[in-house]
Amino acid sequence: MKTLLNSLAEPNRWNIVELLKQGPLTVGEIAEKLGLRQPQVSKHLRVLSEAGIVIVHPIANRRVYQLNPQPFQELQEWTDTYRHLWEDRFDRLDDYLKEVQKTGEEEEKL
Structure with missing residues (x-):
């Protein structure tokens, strides 16, 4: 790799x-x-x-x-082993950004 x-x-x-x-x-x-x-x-x-x-x-x-497609298939398999970590972090980032947006909208109303 x-x-x-x-x-x-x-x-x-x-x-x-x-x-x-x-x-x-x-x-x-x-x-x-x-x-x-x-x-x-x-x-x-x-x-x-x-x-x-x-x-x-x-x-x-x-x-x-x-x-040669084989090394790229191996790279794909290797990166797939980390996919759950990325997805968890992106989900947390998404939640955080939604919270920031919600807070910003509430402050604008004041």
Whole structure:
């Protein structure tokens, strides 16, 4: 999990993942869309590949990259374990905000 999050923390890698959500792309296509040089993109793709985030398919002399859904499914499962904590805190925040709003409305009437 830590490797996944560390890999996605770099803005260019995040942008690459966002692009690949739309479908597989070659290194050149990614470089063009992001305005980066191919060596930069290749370096980022290597990190993403080592983290298991992307899968590479060599086709002739091109390398086509696509997202690997498994790490994202694992991240979803991990965050789901904390969902009840967030929901409880949001419920308390909602109650507090309603109380503040109610108090403000009562003060306006005075």
